Amino acid sequence: MGVAMSTVHAVNGLTVxxxxxxxxxxxFSAAGVWPLLAHLADGAEGAARAELAEALGLxxxxxxxxxxxxxxxxGAMRGLDTALRLWTKRTLELRGEWxxxxxxxxxxxxxxDPVADHQALDAWTxxxxxxxxxxMPVTLTEDTQMVLASALTLRTQWLSxxxxxxxxxxxxxxxARPRLGLWRSSAVLDRVGLADTPGGYVTELKVLxxxxxxxxxxxxxxxxxxxxxxxxxxxxxxxRYAVLPGPRxxxxxxxxxxxxxxxxxxxxxxxxxxxxxxxYDMSASHDLLKLHGLFGLTTARDSSxxxxxxxxxxxxxxxxAEQNTRAKFGALGFEAAAVTAFSAVPGGLPDLRYVTTQIxxxxxxxFGFLALHRHTRLVLAAGWVTDxxxxxxx
Numbered sequence: 001m002g003v004a005m006s007t008v009h010a011v012n013g014l015t016v017x018x019x020x021x022x023x024x025x026x027x028f029s030a031a032g033v034w035p036l037l038a039h040l041a042d043g044a045e046g047a048a049r050a051e052l053a054e055a056l057g058l059x060x061x062x063x064x065x066x067x068x069x070x071x072x073x074x075g076a077m078r079g080l081d082t083a084l085r086l087w088t089k090r091t092l093e094l095r096g097e098w099x100x101x102x103x104x105x106x107x108x109x110x111x112x113d114p115v116a117d118h119q120a121l122d123a124w125t126x127x128x129x130x131x132x133x134x135x136m137p138v139t140l141t142e143d144t145q146m147v148l149a150s151a152l153t154l155r156t157q158w159l160s161x162x163x164x165x166x167x168x169x170x171x172x173x174x175x176a177r178p179r180l181g182l183w184r185s186s187a188v189l190d191r192v193g194l195a196d197t198p199g200g201y202v203t204e205l206k207v208l209x210x211x212x213x214x215x216x217x218x219x220x221x222x223x224x225x226x227x228x229x230x231x232x233x234x235x236x237x238x239x240r241y242a243v244l245p246g247p248r249x250x251x252x253x254x255x256x257x258x259x260x261x262x263x264x265x266x267x268x269x270x271x272x273x274x275x276x277x278x279x280y281d282m283s284a285s286h287d288l289l290k291l292h293g294l295f296g297l298t299t300a301r302d303s304s305x306x307x308x309x310x311x312x313x314x315x316x317x318x319x320x321a322e323q324n325t326r327a328k329f330g331a332l333g334f335e336a337a338a339v340t341a342f343s344a345v346p347g348g349l350p351d352l353r354y355v356t357t358q359i360x361x362x363x364x365x366x367f368g369f370l371a372l373h374r375h376t377r378l379v380l381a382a383g384w385v386t387d388x389x390x391x392x393x394x
Contacts, residue, residue: 010057020227025386029338038067043310055296137322156209189246199228278388319345
């Protein structure tokens with residue numbers, strides 16, 4: 001796909017660190033933030049440059065080229081649409097070398113009217129996410145000199161769709177209100193597996209899309225934190241944790257939400273994998289400056305001086321850094337979007353004579369997910385589900 005594994009590991013590493021500070025239901029995209037941080041690092045100096053490089057997981061001198069390769073690779077992935085855009089005031093003179101490092105035809109203009117400018121930025125957001133997100137997450141003032149933004153939208157249809165049903169669960173916050181459950185049966189047992197990770201056991205279910213964009217559902221031992229479960233999922237992708245696949249699982253309650261048993265049937269049948277999970281449609285907004293250490297923005301937000309001489313001779317600091325995200329998981333497929341922006345300022349009883357093996361994977365309490373590209377294992381979006389969709393009242 002034209003993206004270096006070092007870049008994939010760097011982006012996925014930021015996913016793990018971001019997950020580590022997530023405590024409640026959320027969805028986020030490190031892949032949406034990383035290219036922006038890379039281009040900022042390319043134009044930064046001093047402590048700001050060093051902090052951004054540490055957050056990126058790559059040397060600042062390599063960041064811009066890695067970002068270009070990443071954006072090009074993501075642009076070539078079926079079902080994934082990405083865009084990067086720069087807006088500046090007409091009076092802000094950019095360094096030609098830095099601007100040349102951005103994708104072609106990305107430069108727009110800020111008029112200095114915050115209301116009119118926000119309307120233009122919102123219109124770009126709606127267009128680039130097909131309406132999944134309707135507002136650019138940026139704080140504009142008359143002093144805003146520059147906005148650097150990215151949009152990422154992914155859509156996939158399941159190779160094997162689910163059936164909708166009411167979710168049966170003993171998890172009280174979900175049981176108090178009927179939830180929309182999803183169920184399907186498959187003879188492909190290796191879609192599920194069990195990993196022994198430092199934080200506990202994690203059940204991983206691969207839900208494959210028709211365009212190599214997949215979603216991995218992750219259920220950890222009771223008491224595991226979101227960051228531990230999502231971090232384990234990325235560790236599984238990287239091959240750091242061994243996964244015992246479905247065909248090799250022993251009988252019994254073998255892992256979180258995972259049971260293997262012999263069941264009687266009326267005719268000879270192959271072993272099956274029965275999956276039950278919850279449908280969700282969730283949105284989140286993130287103020288990246290509140291996590292300035294995570295994103296390497298501690299020094300860059302200091303507006304008493306400039307930090308980006310490689311971008312412009314005009315002294316620039318980061319005035320805002322935000323991301324809006326949305327993810328929808330349903331019976332037929334998955335879609336997600338993320339927009340990230342940085343602003344710079346100043347019947348009957350059958351005859352059951354046969355026996356077969358049945359694996360049941362049940363996600364009926366809070367769980368994590370990773371939306372990723374199957375071949376590169378690049379994580380495009382991640383989240384923690386705490387409030388599934390309600391069961392519709394017809």
